[in-house]
Amino acid sequence: MIYQIDSVKKEVDFNAVSKEHMYIGMMNLKELKECYYQFHISLQSIKHCEETSTIHQNVIIPHKNYYYGLINLINARDVFVKKDAMAFFIFQNLFLIVIIDDEDQHIEDIFSSSSNYVLDEGMSITRIVYCFFSELISRDYQYIEELQEEVEDLENDDEKEALMFTKTFKKLNKELLLLRNYYDHLISISEELQMNHHNIFIQDEMRYFEIFTHRLERISDNIQMLRDLLNQVYAVHQSKLDYQLNKTMQFFTVVTTIFMPLTLITGWYGMNFKNMPEIDFQYSYYIVISISMIIVWGLIFLFKRKKFF
Numbered sequence: 001m002i003y004q005i006d007s008v009k010k011e012v013d014f015n016a017v018s019k020e021h022m023y024i025g026m027m028n029l030k031e032l033k034e035c036y037y038q039f040h041i042s043l044q045s046i047k048h049c050e051e052t053s054t055i056h057q058n059v060i061i062p063h064k065n066y067y068y069g070l071i072n073l074i075n076a077r078d079v080f081v082k083k084d085a086m087a088f089f090i091f092q093n094l095f096l097i098v099i100i101d102d103e104d105q106h107i108e109d110i111f112s113s114s115s116n117y118v119l120d121e122g123m124s125i126t127r128i129v130y131c132f133f134s135e136l137i138s139r140d141y142q143y144i145e146e147l148q149e150e151v152e153d154l155e156n157d158d159e160k161e162a163l164m165f166t167k168t169f170k171k172l173n174k175e176l177l178l179l180r181n182y183y184d185h186l187i188s189i190s191e192e193l194q195m196n197h198h199n200i201f202i203q204d205e206m207r208y209f210e211i212f213t214h215r216l217e218r219i220s221d222n223i224q225m226l227r228d229l230l231n232q233v234y235a236v237h238q239s240k241l242d243y244q245l246n247k248t249m250q251f252f253t254v255v256t257t258i259f260m261p262l263t264l265i266t267g268w269y270g271m272n273f274k275n276m277p278e279i280d281f282q283y284s285y286y287i288v289i290s291i292s293m294i295i296v297w298g299l300i301f302l303f304k305r306k307k308f309f
Contacts, residue, residue, distance in 0.1 A: 001026055002094075003115060005128075014038055019093055024128055026097040026111045029087075039096070040065065041089060049087045049098060058185035062197035066091045069189060073106065073136070074182045090193075092200050095128045110135045126201040129193070130208040137186070137219065144222055147176070151226055155233040162241060169234050176227045183220040187213060258299045262292050 002017060002025035004010045014035045017023055027035075029049055036046055045061075045068045060069035067090035072083045085100040086107050099107055114132040154168055190213040194206060201209075269278065269288060278284040 005115065009115060017094060021093065022125065022128070023094040024115045025094065026099065026108070028099050032098050039089065039091065039094070045089075049100060058182070058189055060189045060192045062192070062195075065198060067193070067197070067200065074178065090125065090129055090200060092125060095125060095132065097132075124202055124205060126205040126208055130212060133190070133212055137215070140219060144219065144226070147172070148226055151230050151233065155236070165237055169230065172230055173227070176223055176230065180220060180223045180227065183216050183223065187216045187220065190216060254303050258296055261295050265292060
């Protein structure tokens with residue numbers, strides 16, 4: 001579908017697109033292959049759209065008379081779900097979205113809301129592209145706040161088992177890393193748009209892309225801040241585990257130290273040589289018990305004084 005956007009949004013046939021009006025359009029890959037020649041789109045761009053295996057990062061390529069880009073849309077709320085994929089073409093009077101994968105119709109919703117908004121803002125390709133990309137990330141702040149709450153919950157949950165904590169940590173860390181790469185790629189796209197190849201955009205309106213770039217940078221910085229906080233939480237959790245392990249090892253060390261001299265005494269007097277005078281002495285048993293008790297209580301007193309437990 002192609003919309004002519006003057007004072008109202010009016011759907012037109014792609015054959016009716018002219019240089020006198022501004023347009024915004026959306027179609028699937030099959031529809032694009034049927035009319036790409038009308039917009040003077042190169043076959044190489046079409047092949048890139050068909051090779052979905054290459055769409056693992058967000059890229060933008062300036063061609064002779066248009067911009068061509070590919071975007072994997074990450075859902076900030078759940079980055080592990082299947083990603084939506086789209087291509088876009090930016091001409092001087094046309095912004096064309098090509099849907100490659102959009103099962104949840106997320107791209108269609110963004111296209112609909114952004115194309116309605118530009119009617120109130122005036123018509124220029126700069127504003128059209130800016131409105132679409134702004135709408136693309138409009139809900140991401142809320143999702144990132146939810147990620148922040150997950151990180152804070154992980155920090156406050158001291159009772160979480162070590163295995164469950166590690167599993168949650170790895171999931172959040174991977175999630176934040178994917179988001180950081182995603183927004184870095186979007187920053188690269190926005191910076192490329194600021195280059196304004198072939199003067200597609202109005203120079204006085206390039207500030208819109210600067211604003212968009214700054215927004216992306218703030219989001220990226222917030223995600224990096226969450227990654228740093230998550231690593232701090234992990235370090236604190238690991239310190240607690242190390243402390244508990246040290247206390248356990250300290251306890252066993254104290255027990256071993258207490259029983260070591262008792263083991264020596266037991267081994268010494270367990271030899272039962274005939275010429276040992278203590279064997280025939282009637283108070284030997286009580287003396288050994290007394291010496292053992294003195295040693296035990298003496299070591300306990302010493303360890304208590306040294307605050308080993």
